[in-house]
Amino acid sequence: MNFIKAESYEALSCAAAEIIAAQIAEKKNAVLGLATGSSPLGTYACLSKMYAEERADFSEVTSVNLDEYVGLSAENEQSYRYFMNKNLFDHINIRPENTFVPNGCAEELAREAAEYDALIARLGGIDLQLLGIGLDGHIGFNEPAEFFTKETHVTELDASTIEANARFFARREDVPTKAITMGMGAIMGAKKILLIANGKKKREILEKAMYGKITPRVPASILQLHPNVTVIYSEI
Numbered sequence: 001m002n003f004i005k006a007e008s009y010e011a012l013s014c015a016a017a018e019i020i021a022a023q024i025a026e027k028k029n030a031v032l033g034l035a036t037g038s039s040p041l042g043t044y045a046c047l048s049k050m051y052a053e054e055r056a057d058f059s060e061v062t063s064v065n066l067d068e069y070v071g072l073s074a075e076n077e078q079s080y081r082y083f084m085n086k087n088l089f090d091h092i093n094i095r096p097e098n099t100f101v102p103n104g105c106a107e108e109l110a111r112e113a114a115e116y117d118a119l120i121a122r123l124g125g126i127d128l129q130l131l132g133i134g135l136d137g138h139i140g141f142n143e144p145a146e147f148f149t150k151e152t153h154v155t156e157l158d159a160s161t162i163e164a165n166a167r168f169f170a171r172r173e174d175v176p177t178k179a180i181t182m183g184m185g186a187i188m189g190a191k192k193i194l195l196i197a198n199g200k201k202k203r204e205i206l207e208k209a210m211y212g213k214i215t216p217r218v219p220a221s222i223l224q225l226h227p228n229v230t231v232i233y234s235e236i
């Protein structure tokens with residue numbers, strides 16, 4: 001595992017963007033696994049800037065996002081599809097038809113989940129997966145559990161995750177309690193993983209995940225078994 005300490009959120013974001021840009025420079029048609037949350041916002045801003053400066057070309061890139069809230073449509077400002085369009089896809093030259101986010105409004109969510117895994121398999125897996133980490137150690141929306149789930153699946157969000165996400169919603173009742181998320185199979189199948197953890201509040205869980213026991217109680221701890229993980233963190 002490769003640890004990079006950044007002096008600020010900006011430095012963390014640009015370091016992550018440089019790694020993503022290097023990936024697509026090396027392989028123009030790379031498959032990027034993308035994440036939401038506040039952590040990658042700066043990374044996406046840096047990537048948008050790099051595109052504007054002609055330092056990154058996304059024309060042949062495909063993206064697959066980790067997760068989506070159940071019940072939120074693409075038009076809902078709190079949906080992860082909306083987030084991705086607004087914060088990244090609208091600012092770069094990725095083809096909209098090459099961007100994938102699980103559909104949280106699918107009539108049959110189990111089928112949507114199976115099709116998402118089939119899509120990732122058809123794409124040949126993920127070249128570089130960007131991850132944030134939840135305060136309870138979740139990655140994507142793989143919440144602490146008794147076992148790791150391999151497949152894309154529907155999950156109940158933990159009380160702490162609902163609490164953490166409430167800041168984005170006008171009313172408490174609007175915060176979704178379920179999500180559809182990539183499982184550990186697709187995440188661990190990525191050729192490279194890039195995890196970003198910003199700020200003091202992530203320090204304790206990051207240490208637990210990277211140096212503690214490998215357990216589904218701390219979902220990100222499974223990353224200790226992956227051969228190519230870069231962690232960029234800042235403590236400010």
Ligand code: GLP
Binds near residue numbers: 038040134140
């Ligand atoms: C959400 C996302 C995760 C993300 C986490 C941390 O729960 N599903 O993918 O890593 O939040 O969010 P933040 O970066 O805002 O701390």
